[in-house]
Amino acid sequence: MVSAGDTPFDVITMGRIGVDVYPLQVGVSLRHVTSFGKYLGGSSSNVAVAAARFGHRVATITRTGEDPFGEFLHDALRGFGVDDRYVTAVPHLPTPVTFCEIFPPDDFPLYFYRQPKAPDLEIHPHELDHEAIERSKVFWVTVTGLSQEPSRSATLGALQRRAKRGITVIDLDYRPMFWDSREEARHWIEQALPHVTVAVGNQDECETAVGTRDPRETAARLHAAGVELAVVKQGPKGVYADDGTDAVEVPPAPVEVVNGLGAGDAFGGALCHALLEGWGLERSMRFANAAGAIVAGRLACADAMPTREEVEAKLEEAVNA
């Protein structure tokens, strides 16, 4: 537990973690791939890593299996400078593993092994350090964290108690395989939206959340639900961001895609950084886009999260191109 005298965290994320077992060959089906590497994975964990790379004090709230892969995830988080004090083990549930196939530029199928239940969906409300959550400058939750109890109640309870202190983000990461229906996801997202200040997602995820793919209409509906900043990722069309006062549409940073997985989480970590810095919408979105592009251009995900200097260099490159 954090005592009152501790420095608050800059960012606390809450959600998924697992081991990504990814091919060491690009463009090869799992039918033919011959070797794999293992990496820290899980969206909110990757966002924590990405935020830590920008020099912030970051923790993540999640759970692993009580097994060697769980120990690896602790090692990896600490190696990336993410505080792992809120990462605990669940007996009798294996640490999830995820395989992927890497078919650049735009096909990256995922194969999840999260049955019978992912430990990260076993986060109990009473285990949370609410004081630390309330004091963190950014608190980041995900739609996947709403997909099953007790993590759903833990996530919603944490949001309610935080009561929009500071920057409170929901990543609208909707993954159909974790839900019975899109409508069920929407129902629970609706419970979360009044308690967040920022919502970020791609157009498909926004459709799940608020029933439209149109970025302006998405922003209007998110604002109506109490969200201050809406960020809609439109792929090649760039990012639309709307805080109710200003609205910008920023084109994607140029990139030769190697592995699109992790790019969204890099965007998320960079968005945390931009929000903490208090930058304007345009600069924030350009920075986050550039961070995402860097990771899309690399094979790794968590291991590929850029530093501020790398993102700035990428932005320079775009300006000079």
Added chain:
Amino acid sequence: MVSAGDTPFDVITMGRIGVDVYPLQVGVSLRHVTSFGKYLGGSSSNVAVAAARFGHRVATITRTGEDPFGEFLHDALRGFGVDDRYVTAVPHLPTPVTFCEIFPPDDFPLYFYRQPKAPDLEIHPHELDHEAIERSKVFWVTVTGLSQEPSRSATLGALQRRAKRGITVIDLDYRPMFWDSREEARHWIEQALPHVTVAVGNQDECETAVGTRDPRETAARLHAAGVELAVVKQGPKGVYADDGTDAVEVPPAPVEVVNGLGAGDAFGGALCHALLEGWGLERSMRFANAAGAIVAGRLACADAMPTREEVEAKLEEAVNA
């Protein structure tokens, strides 16, 4: 379906299949291992591969997920000369994966990802080619195949219809994580034993099957249940085999163990070969022991199954040592 004019199979095995995702480093925990290879796995599938290496006509009955890993398993079986006509895909269930840790000489923990259900436990009785099973010279089933329906009914039904024609083997491979209790496993093994001619297992598995670890008492109880040949693997003490007329105890072949996984399946494939050749107990057990030792001395499992010449060379080596 096999038509009446087809040559019968020498060996048909029925049971588990999956992708083994094994470390490319020995003596390293999953916490620290950095890369993995992928291999055909699953006991009865490995036995099929081992038997095929001795030149026999072999098929296996099992099921995979409808995914790239499932396609890989078909490729692998065919590559090893095992007929895959009885290997079908189950929609909506992933092909199981198994991780292991390799701590020679005697610690090889396995981490199974077979939830919510392994496709190989979805073998339905009506899908079986009973004519081919009845005509096969050897039919090999496993205790794991009895652990869940419908594969349990399929296995027991196939045994009943075969009615001890030819050589009918049960591999007593009892894995606690696939069962609610040892007693439940024993109950279903008892249903199978009257329909087999050969039972093979280590002392722990024999205890599950017939309630004793003593090899002579195990053999007596198996004989009483209708089994002709009892084969009890006692680790460093060697193998005890008892057909009710003769009994032998054969020491293990010398080996510097690299990876003990797969050695039992190599033993099984070699046992099929010995039984098909009609060898005496002593020669059969020495041959099977040597085959197991060869695989224990290699990192791979299915990929490491020896030819007859390699086993004979190993036996020569033991004689000359």
